[in-house]
Amino acid sequence: MFDVIVIGGSFAGLTAALQLGRASRSVLVVDAGSPRNRTSAGAHGVAGWDGVAPGEILARFRDDLGRYPTLQSRNGEVIRVEGSRDSFVVCLADGAAIAARRIILAHGVHDILPDVPGLGDGWGTRVLHCPYCHGYEVRGEPLAVLAVHPLSAHQALMLRADWSTSITFFTGGMDGFDFDALERAGVRVDARGLKAAQPDDHGISVVLSDGSSQQYAAMFVGPRTSLAGSPAEQLGCATAEGPMGNFVRVGPMAQTTIPGVFAAGDLARPAPNINFALADGAQAGIASHASLLSSDLVPQLEIAS
Ligand SMILES: Cc1cc2nc3c(=O)[nH]c(=O)nc-3n(C[C@H](O)[C@H](O)[C@H](O)COP(=O)(O)OP(=O)(O)OC[C@H]3O[C@@H](n4cnc5c(N)ncnc54)[C@H](O)[C@@H]3O)c2cc1C
Incomplete structure (x- = not known):
């Protein structure tokens, strides 16, 4: 049983894991290895990393995470999340089923050109x-x-x-x-x-x-984006319609409408970029940690219909 499983190990997910690693919490990051900007030669507008290749930035992030013994990562695709707060089971395409008390969704979106x-x-x-x-x-x-x-x-x-x-x-x-x-x-x-x-x-x-x-x-070309078939959709997180496509609704603590499930990065914003993904990841890491200490610290996100 991990404290947290992070689905998606890119800008948002790795930043979330870093906060939790620094609290010595057990975390598994599951990543399918396709960050949204993978085809770009350089990522821009990110202070300290301006023009550096996305893969190089993420490799450096992974190096940082390697210093924290309670953090683990695994290549793979999450196809389903079952259960509820304190007893989620994350199912991977390779047949693995892994338990966690909290979930952070950081799996990004699909671009539709x-x-x-x-x-x-x-x-x-x-x-x-x-x-x-x-x-x-x-x-x-x-x-x-x-x-x-x-x-x-x-x-x-x-x-x-x-x-x-x-x-x-x-x-x-x-x-x-x-x-x-x-x-x-x-x-x-x-x-x-x-x-x-x-x-x-x-x-x-x-x-x-x-x-x-x-x-x-x-x-x-500002592409349309989609969450179709993603863990966020499968879990039934409430979404809103943005100009490019649906995004997951989150509260100020990155909480979704599903108790124990947090969301960060492109999947949780109408107009995202790396800077926002980093900030969201930090918020999701810190808030999921708070909710492990006491679930009362993270109010339930209610969406009026
Ligand atoms: C072509 C392009 C260029 C861009 N250039 C810039 C730029 O220069 N500067 C900038 O600030 N922003 C840029 N962006 C935006 C930037 O790429 C995103 O804001 C950023 O990647 C979002 O980070 P993220 O962690 O939310 O998601 P992503 O980086 O998309 O990462 C999501 C990760 O989750 C994994 N994943 C998906 N589904 C699953 C699953 N079911 N199970 C396990 N893992 C899964 C994916 O494989 C991926 O590794 C660009 C976007 C595009 C499309």
Whole structure:
């Protein structure tokens, strides 16, 4: 019986485990090994680590955790969590079933990219999700934005304001944007759809619905995200609808609506990044420890219907 099992061993999960290790609590981190930004050459906007490869940062995190004898980790995929507070059983795809008193969900989200051939090949290198994370590296260059949801127009306006004077917003016929505001800001709106994308070391070439092609330094796409099939969904944690997809609702102590289950990182935020994942992980680690001392210290999260 572990004190805590952390599902997901990336930025949020490892930070949560670190807090618990420093309280000498027994923790198992189970990780499937696919952090969300794994395709990026460097993670940006994280003080002290700016531009360092995500895998390198996480390797350093794991080294830190190795100093704490009560922390263990295991590669694997959690497929189900059974039981309730003080007696959870975490079931892995390899058949293992491991008991814990508390659960921290830190398994992130799945990105769902638009179904355009080639787009996924550039994900994290030439197909970018966030100006703060990757805009600086392509500032001043011709950039494209692909409309996916209402916030895509906001992304185009942001990029036009502070990153590049050459922004093309591909709507693919999608409606509902403030086209006047886009025009006033100097964003070029193009209603053609994308047939294909060809990213390479220098940029991305996009093939349009009329067969013509255009070249950009990068294309920004704020993807939809999903929790489908995840432990959070399987446990029945209450969620809310964000602009990109559902996220797990948490209280100020990272508690979910399921007693004894905490959540941290991308799966618990509408607009996440690494800094937030680190803060959330610390909160979940500390709050789960508090609830081991006395469950009264962590009030139940109630969601009014
Ligand atoms: C392409 C891209 C680039 C990005 N660049 C930046 C950047 O430069 N700067 C920045 O601040 N943010 C960046 N982000 C956002 C950043 O990647 C996330 O905010 C961060 O990774 C969230 O950390 P997390 O620990 O919540 O989840 P993740 O890092 O996604 O980690 C979740 C972990 O849980 C594991 N897991 C999933 N399901 C299970 C399961 N059932 N059982 C066991 N393990 C499981 C996964 O394999 C993974 O290892 C980027 C995102 C993308 C998509």
